Amino acid sequence: MERQSKILIVLLVALVICVGVFWFQFNNNVATFMIVNETEVTEGGSFSGILMDAYSYGVPNQTITFHKPGNELGTLVDATTDENGEFTIENAEYLPEASDENYYGEFTFAGNGKYQGCTYEGNVTVLPK
Numbered sequence: 417m418e419r420q421s422k423i424l425i426v427l428l429v430a431l432v433i434c435v436g437v438f439w440f441q442f443n444n445n446v447a448t449f450m451i452v453n454e455t456e457v458t459e460g461g462s463f464s465g466i467l468m469d470a471y472s473y474g475v476p477n478q479t480i481t482f483h484k485p486g487n488e489l490g491t492l493v494d495a496t497t498d499e500n501g502e503f504t505i506e507n508a509e510y511l512p513e514a515s516d517e518n519y520y521g522e523f524t525f526a527g528n529g530k531y532q533g534c535t536y537e538g539n540v541t542v543l544p545k
Contacts, residue, residue, distance in 0.1 A: 446470055450480070450523055450536040457520075459510035459545045465536065467501045467525055474501020475531055483522040485542055486514035492522065510542045518542045 452465035467475045476499045481492040486509070495503040510518055519539040527533030 444530060446531050448475060448525060448527070448531050448534045450525060450534055452523060452536050452538060452540060454540050455538060456541045456543055457508045458543050459508060461508050462504055462506040463508070463520075463540055464502055464504040465523065467497050467503070467534075469531060474499075475525075476501055478525055478528070478531070481522070481524050481526070482520055484520060485509050485518045486511040492524075505540075508540075508542045510544050512544070 447470040448467060449470075450465055450467050452463065454463040457463045465480070467478055467480065469475055474497070476497055478497045478501075479494050480497065480503050481494045482505075483491070484493055495505060497503045505520060508520070519541045521539035523536035523538075525531070525534050
C-alpha cells in the first residue's frame with residue numbers, strides 16, 4: 417500500500433507540473449498573426465481583418481496601427497479589435513493627389529505582456545469610384 421501511495425503522489429506532482437507548463441505557455445508571450453481579407457477596396461468601401469494567436473483564437477480589444485492613403489511617412493492611425501479579434505476599416509479614402517500611395521498598409525500589432533507583436537506585410541489598394 418505504501419508503494420502505491422508514492423506512485424500516486426509522483427503522478428499527481430507530474431500532472432500539476434504539466435498543467436502549470438501548459439498554462440504558462442498558453443498565457444505568456446503567445447505568438448500572433450494577422451489576416452486582412454482584401455487586397456483592393458473601392459473608395460468609400462470597407463475591409464476587415466483579424467488578429468489571431470498561435471492557437472487560432474481571435475485576440476480581443478487590441479490596437480492595430482496602420483498607414484492611410486496620403487499620410488506622411490510615419491503617420492499612423494489605429495483601429496481596435498472586437499471581442500473576436502476582428503477589426504474593420506470603413507469609408508476607405510481615395511486621394512487623387514496620392515497617386516501610388518493610395519493604399520492602407522503597415523498593419524501592426526505591437527504586442528503586450530501576453531501576446532507577441534506581429535505585422536501584416538500586405539497592402540490594401542484603394543480604387544476610385
